[in-house]
Amino acid sequence: MYFALEFEIQYDSGIIKDYFSEKYQKNIDPNSLECLMSKFCFLMGTNIVAFKNLKNDLKIILRKKTESVYPDILVCKFCESKLISYDSSILYTYSLNKSGNVRFIRKSCTKCQAFYEIDRYGIGAKTYFYEFSSTKYFKLSNQTVFHLDILIDISHHIARNNMTFEGYSEVYNHKNGETSRTLNRKRLSEIWFSYQLRKYQNIFDENLKCFDSKNTEFFLEGCLSKIHKSLFDDWIIIHEKQCRDEVCKSTVILDGNLKCNRLRCIVDYDSSDENSFGCPETPKIGSYYCEKHIISNMINNDFLPPDDFVMIHSHQKNKKGEIIFHVKFNSAPKNRFIEKSIVEKWTAEYDAYIKNYNKTKTEKLSCILNKDLFFNKKHTAGITLGATGCGFILNFKEMIRSESLKFVSKFLIETSNLSEKNQFKFCIYDNSCHLSEYCQSKIENGETEYSIFKETYFVIDNFHIKNHCRSKCTEKHSAKNFEELKSINTQICEELFSRISKSKHNTKHMGKNHFIFYYLVLFDSMNKLKYNAFLKN
Structure with missing residues (x-):
């Protein structure tokens, strides 16, 4: 009997697990059953080696078995009454270890009729997500679910290796071959955005209300600014508390990246605000305009x-x-x-x-530095980054049309306002000579928001000083003239961009909100990696 039972646990553990899971209304770890019975068989003198050798022959059979998963909750969140299992559905589940059909059990409250599914619960028309830390499965649709392990894995590869959704899908499909359903790039990106949004959801929604995983572009519109402010507020505070270099704490390094752009519909391009978003839609292939504006305006592309x-x-x-x-x-x-x-x-x-x-x-004495970019208007201009000398990213903003002095100065004001000190002693930027003149003119004109720059030194980094030909640029703005900046890596943005630019293939066809949120997640991950390395050192 024990001999047969060991065989059952070795090669049919799913049946045993489901039995105990249903009996105790919770998820039972099959490994604990195997260890228990292996020990029992050993004490009885039974040799189980022969049965372990059969494992490879029976793998195909095991893959076809349907695992059952129960919501990991025992009493109702609304009335604390007992829950009963009342229904189930079989959904295809993507996982790193074993993808396949999984039976997800639904529970309901015997008193208030609240329902509990694998990643959400609700009562009446109101639906909420479980706490992010306790969720192992993420539902994309009524047919598809993703296990936590695959979402952690792709997030890891995006942060460390700048992997694209398409590249990850191809690797996954090649690795799993015919044993798994094909993983679609679009579906992967949809669930990744949903997963990441849920990770930060407590910033803007304490109740964790459900949203449509396929419509995160629209949902982000109302919460993106809160996520942006919360993340960078935290990282500025962490840097000010942890960094031991006082000069680094009072220095911000700015630079623009022109490779990290996205396609955009150019309606409203001639707006008075040179960096206004205009139409947020992605243009149709072969056109400067989205499908909606092509249909409504009959736009002619002959002169583009x-x-x-x-x-x-x-x-x-x-x-x-x-x-x-x-x-x-x-x-x-x-x-x-x-x-x-x-x-x-x-x-x-x-x-x-x-x-x-x-x-x-007519401007022979000007610097050999041109920030009036003539990019294809179908693309945004890129992103501007604010970082510390030790490598923490303090802020970022998307450039729609150009890296103008007005845009950079406003970005610097926003970054300064995030800091408790509300100002930086040094601002390092490749066009600091003109930025300094622009800010000084604003101060003289009585624009109070620029008054925080009265005591700020505008410095040109060592890498870009060669592009300046005016004598006052090298005499007044060169980083080599400031003894305090010798310990600061003035080219840190260029080093960060060497990594960040590899994400351009992921973001090229994203909408406005997905584009910004993607880089918020990426920079938050990069800051965490930097912080962990900082603690080790």
Whole structure:
């Protein structure tokens, strides 16, 4: 009898587990059953080695068995009455160890009729999530569930290796082959955003109300600013308490990244606010406009450059004496020489290039540093980052059209307001010479929000000082002139961008809210890794 029972536990543990789980109305660990019976068989003198050798032959049979999972709750949250199992559904569950069909049991309260499912509960029309720390399964739809282990794994790879959703899906499908249902990139991204949003949900919703996992782009609209402020408030406080370098505490390093951009519908592009979001929708393939605006406005794309256009770099004469333009693109060949007759049709880009060319001809004494970007208007300009010299990210913001002085100064004010000190002694930025002049003019004009920069030194980092040709740039703004900054890594943003830029393939086709939230999660993860390394040292 014991011999047969050991065989049952070794190769049919699911049946035994389900039996005890139903009996005690909780999830029983099958490993505890196996250890118990193995010990019993050993004491009885039974040899179980032969049965363990059969394990490989029976793996296929075991995979086909349907596991049952119960909500890990015994009494009602509303009235503390007893719960009973009343229904079940079989959903396909993705997991690192074993993907397949799982039977999820539903419970109900005998008194108030509240219902309890695998990751949520409710009463009447009100539905809530369980506490994030106690949730092991995340439901995407009525057919699909994801186990916690696979969501932790992809989050780990995104933070450390900048893996894309598509890349992770391909690896998963290749690894599991025919034993698992194909993992779709879109479904993976949907559940990842839902998972991450639930991780931060207590910031903006203490009741943990349910939201649609497939509609997180819309749901984020009302809570994104709260998440942004809460995360960076915490990291600024942690840095000020933990960092031992007083100069680092009073220094912020700014820089813009032009690679981390996204596609956008360019309706409202000519808004008075140069970095307004405009239409938040992603444009249709082959167009500058989203499907909604194409249908409603019948927009003509004949006078727009190709989708992969970046900027008009320069112009020159060819051997025939004809003017040709050096144009940069995102795809190969990235540098192309195009006839004037073609470039002239791109009216907005051509006019902007000529305007800038005439401007630079008359400003011989200006720095060789141009922040008036002529990017394809179908793309946002990128992101701007604020970091400490030791590598903590203090703030970030999306650039829609350009890295203008107005945008950077407003971003610096926002970052300063997050800090308890409300100001930084040093601001390190690759265009600090012009930023200093811009802020000083605002102070002279009586704009009070700029008064926090009266005692701020605007410094150009060692990497970008070579782009400046005015004598006052090197004499007044070079980092080498400040003895206190010798211990500060003034190029920290460039080092961070070498990692962050690898995420551009993940975010290219995201909507506005997903794009911002993705980088909030990424920067929070990077700060945690930095903090853990900081504690070890």
